[in-house]
Each structure stands twice: as C-alpha cells, then as structure tokens.
Amino acid sequence: MxxxxxxxxxxxxxxxxxxxxxxxxxxxxxxxxVFAQFMVDGESMMPTMQNQERLIVNKLIYHIHSPQRGEIIVFQYPSDTTKDFIKRVIGLPGDTIEVKGGKVYRNGQALNEPYLGEPTFGAYGPVTVPTGKVFVMGDNRNNSKDSRDPSVGFVPDNLVVGRADLIFWPVSNMKLFPFK
The missing domain is CATH 1.20.5 (Single alpha-helices involved in coiled-coils or other helix-helix interfaces)
Structure with missing residues (x-):
C-alpha cells in the first residue's frame, strides 16, 4: 500500500x-x-501615451495585413535596430505627405487629428511614401523623432514589430486602442 x-x-x-x-x-x-509587452520611453506620443506606460503589442496582426493609417505601431529604430520606437502611421505606400501651416496633409487633404495637443510646427515635404514602407509621426509632433528625421525616415515593413493594442499599466490609464 x-x-x-x-x-x-x-x-x-x-x-x-x-x-x-x-x-x-x-x-x-x-x-x-503573438503578443509582447513594451514600455513607452519618452514624450513623443503625448497626449495619447505617457512616458513609462506599459503596452501590449500585437505582433501577429501584420502577418495578416499591412499597417493601416492611424494605427500606433512599434518598430525597430532604423539607425539602431536594438531600440524600439512607438509612433502613429500617417502614410502608406503611394501617399504624399506634407506639413505646412500647422497641419499635416496626406494626398492634399488636411488630416483630422483630434489626438494632437498642439499644431505641428515647421514645414516638411511633400514626399511620397515608397513601396514596402510607412511614414510615421509621434502625436507630440513638436517633440518627436519620426519619419521627418533622416535617422528614422520611411520605416521599412520588415522593421515593424506590431500594433499597440492596449495600455495596461498603470491600471488607472488602461486603454484599448480602436482598431481600423
């Protein structure tokens, strides 16, 4: 027994x-x-995201379809792929992007961007997004190293890690991002 x-x-x-x-x-x-956790490092996505917030990023989604305009993506910084950046997709291949008069224009149309805290300073473009790349900008446009900066430029599809789907920390800031 x-x-x-x-x-x-x-x-x-x-x-x-x-x-x-x-x-x-x-x-x-x-x-x-499928999913990964990332931490926002810096203020380039304010007011949408705050420094030190933690995100869940969907790594599978872009194996199903390409990034869409308005989505917030995590990508490897083209000048140093050991670093990850978080930005919003503004332009897709074939889109013409221009910044003038405090606004961003895509294909000649001013974008409606209610998530911005202030007008976008300076002038940029027009530039056309090449095939296999996306044009990204931070929501805090005047404090963002994004596609307007030569060290970032147009982001190649193969450097896109995934789409930011959820802020989960701190719990008081928990937010699910809308899907396109």
Whole structure:
C-alpha cells in the first residue's frame, strides 16, 4: 500500500512538471510570435501615451495585413535596430505627405487629428511614401523623432514589430486602442 502511494506521488509530481513545462513553452511562444509587452520611453506620443506606460503589442496582426493609417505601431529604430520606437502611421505606400501651416496633409487633404495637443510646427515635404514602407509621426509632433528625421525616415515593413493594442499599466490609464 505504501508503495502504491509513493508511485502515485511520483506520477503526480511528474504531471505537475510536464504541465509547468508546457505552460512555459506556450508563454514563450505567445511572447515570441503573438503578443509582447513594451514600455513607452519618452514624450513623443503625448497626449495619447505617457512616458513609462506599459503596452501590449500585437505582433501577429501584420502577418495578416499591412499597417493601416492611424494605427500606433512599434518598430525597430532604423539607425539602431536594438531600440524600439512607438509612433502613429500617417502614410502608406503611394501617399504624399506634407506639413505646412500647422497641419499635416496626406494626398492634399488636411488630416483630422483630434489626438494632437498642439499644431505641428515647421514645414516638411511633400514626399511620397515608397513601396514596402510607412511614414510615421509621434502625436507630440513638436517633440518627436519620426519619419521627418533622416535617422528614422520611411520605416521599412520588415522593421515593424506590431500594433499597440492596449495600455495596461498603470491600471488607472488602461486603454484599448480602436482598431481600423
């Protein structure tokens, strides 16, 4: 009888070890291929996102379809791919982008951008977004290193990590971003 109890304990321990191993493998696979956590570093996306907020980024979505105008994406900084940037997609391939008179224009039409805190200073463009790339800008346009800066430029599709879907920390700022 004692031998049977000992055998049951061994089986139960082995089942727990297998379950824990499977859970770890699944968590790593989900992190690698589906979702990832990122932290906002800086003020370039204010007022939409605050410095030090934590995000869930959907890494799978752009294997299904390309980035869409208005989506907030995480991408590898083209001048140093060990760094990640968070910006809003303003232009897609073939779009002409221009900044003038405090507004951003896409294909000759001023954008309605209620998420901005102030007008966009300076002039830029017009430029046309090449195939396989996107044009991105921070929501805090006057304090953002974005596609207007030569070190960023047009962001190649292969450097896009994913779409920001959710701010989860701090909990008081929790927000799900609208999908296009």
């Amino acid at each position: 004692a031998e049977n109890h000992s055998e049951n304990k061994k089986n139960e321990t082995w089942e727990w070890i297998k379950s824990l191993g499977i859970a770890i493998i699944l968590a790593l696979a989900i992190h690698q291929f």
